[in-house]
Amino acid sequence: MPQLPLFIGDGSRPIAWRDGRVVSLGDFRRDVAAIAAALPRGESVVNLCDDRYYFLAAYAAALSAKRTSLLPPSRVEQVVCEVERANPGTCRVDDARVESILRGDAQDGAVEHTLSGDFTAMIGYTSGSTGQPKANAKRWRAVHGTNACNAAAARRALRIADADPAWIVATVPPQHMYGTELSVLLPLIGGMAVHSGRPLFVADIAAALEELPSPRVLVSTPIHLRAIVESGQPFPAASLVISATAPLSQSLACAVETRLRAPLLEMFGSTETCVIATRRTALEQAWHAYEGISLTPQGETTLVEAPWFAEAVVLQDAIELDGSERFIVRGRHSDMIEVAGKRASLSDLTQRVLAIDGVQDAVVFQPETREAKSIVRVAALVVAPTLSAREILEALAVSVDPAFVPRPLVLVDSLPRNELGKLPRSALTDLLKRSH
Structure with missing residues (x-):
């Protein structure tokens, strides 16, 4: 197997922005x-760093030392312990540990290239969000x-040359595959640079963007982008906005482009496949598959192949091909429900609830049942301070x-969203039991 670079570029190129200054690749x-x-x-x-620069440095250090980085789905202690038990011979690295190393008398050492x-x-x-977290190894x-x-x-999307830098602000944690791809790997082996913070509130996101040179890329999620659109706060222009982790409506995409004065590129993929397609929502x-990606519809799933995959991956989404590189997502197998011979999509039902004036957040899902022959039903958890449940149901009855x-x-x-804006199924079930 050929050797591949651990870093891209010479020592002078920027790789990060930290504490108000540029960090060069050499440093x-x-x-x-x-x-x-x-x-x-x-x-x-186990990389638990929250500071994005520390995460990036610890990630590269693990690679240089030929150690596999474990990226737990949550930094909750029980979850981290489960990951450690499944992977004997593991050590933890967090912000405090990295800071201690870099502030101490660092040992001189070579780094693999x-x-x-x-x-x-x-x-x-x-x-x-659809069950228990599953491990996915990446070569x-x-x-x-x-x-x-x-x-x-x-x-x-930025209309810049291959060697030109771009500056990234990300609201997603680096431990999530989307966050790793867009805010860790792009700086490390993509020739870009990243802000060390992980701003969550609108004012903090705006301040982080304002710090950076152009072109500026905001890597975020629909939940954060909606907050930006709905806030009345001044917001700097971006050069590009990237969104993933949950479906983005066309109306929100248009609003984001207007608010941030930049094109929005939505990315499609999974932890199993990483990003495989994009669209200007x-x-x-339709989505545009990446060059080299091969998609084969298989009923309610899709077989995904690529030259860099170790083996073909089954994606739990039904798609409809529209030419050789374009496709439309028709739904996820776990997202489809059937009642009395009729079928519906839970995500589509959720979007219909969200479209009602006065609804701030919502999710429609199918509660678990222990009875094998019980009637299929759906439940909804809705954040709508000015509406009653009856008013929402009456509005839904129209469509x-x-x-x-x-x-x-x-x-x-509020809904029990995690730091990615996703809704773990177990959290939804618990909230429904407590609230109903």
Whole structure:
């Protein structure tokens, strides 16, 4: 298996923005060498860093030391312990540990510049929104393959040359595969640079963007983008907005483009496949598959193949091909429900609830039942301070078949979204039980 680079560019190119200044690749490599020298012996590293620069440096240090990075779906202690038990010989790295290493008398050490394409660079975990989180190993060859596609897509949207830098602000955690791809790998092997923070509130996101030179890329999620659109706060222009983790409506995409004065590129993929397609959601419904991606519809699933995959991956989404590289997503198998011979999509039902004036947030889902022959039903949790449940149900009755009108529909103060804006199924079930 050929060796592939661990870093892209010369020592002078920017890789990060931290504490109001540019961090060069040369300075970054020195930090990586210090962290790699301080890692205890072991097979893998659980990277719990919240500071994005520390995460990036610890991630590169693990690679240089030939350790696999473990990216838990949550930093809750029980979840981290479960990941450690499944991967013996693991050490933890967090912000305090990295800061201690870099502030101390760092050991002089060499840093690797290449890595075998066959090396397992990281193990990511699904979010748990459709069940229990599952581990997914990524070889360095696969990491390089998907990163090249992501970098090319971003630069096309920015209309800049392959070697030109771009500056990233991300609201998503680096431990999630989307966050890793767009805010860790693009700086490391995509020739871009990233802000060290992870701003969550609108004012903080605006301040982080304002700090950076152009072109500026905001990597975010629908939940954060909606907050930006609905806030009355002044907001700097971006050069590009990238969104993933949940479906983005065309109306919200248009509003984001107007608010941030930049095109919005939505990305499609999964933890199993990484990003495989993009679309300009404000202008189109169809997705454009990356060059090299092969999609084969198989009823309610899709077989995905790519030259950088170790093997074909089954995606739990039904698609309809529209030419050789375009496709439309028709729904996810777990998203489809059937009642009395009729079928409906839970995500479509959710969008219909969200479209009602006065609804701030909502989710429609199918509660678990222990009775094998029980009637299929759907429930809804809705945040709508100015509406009653009856008013929402009456509005839904205009466009939703009676078989799929949510019962119960429960009004709540907020939904149990995680740091990605996703809704773990277990959290929804618990909230419904407590509220109904």
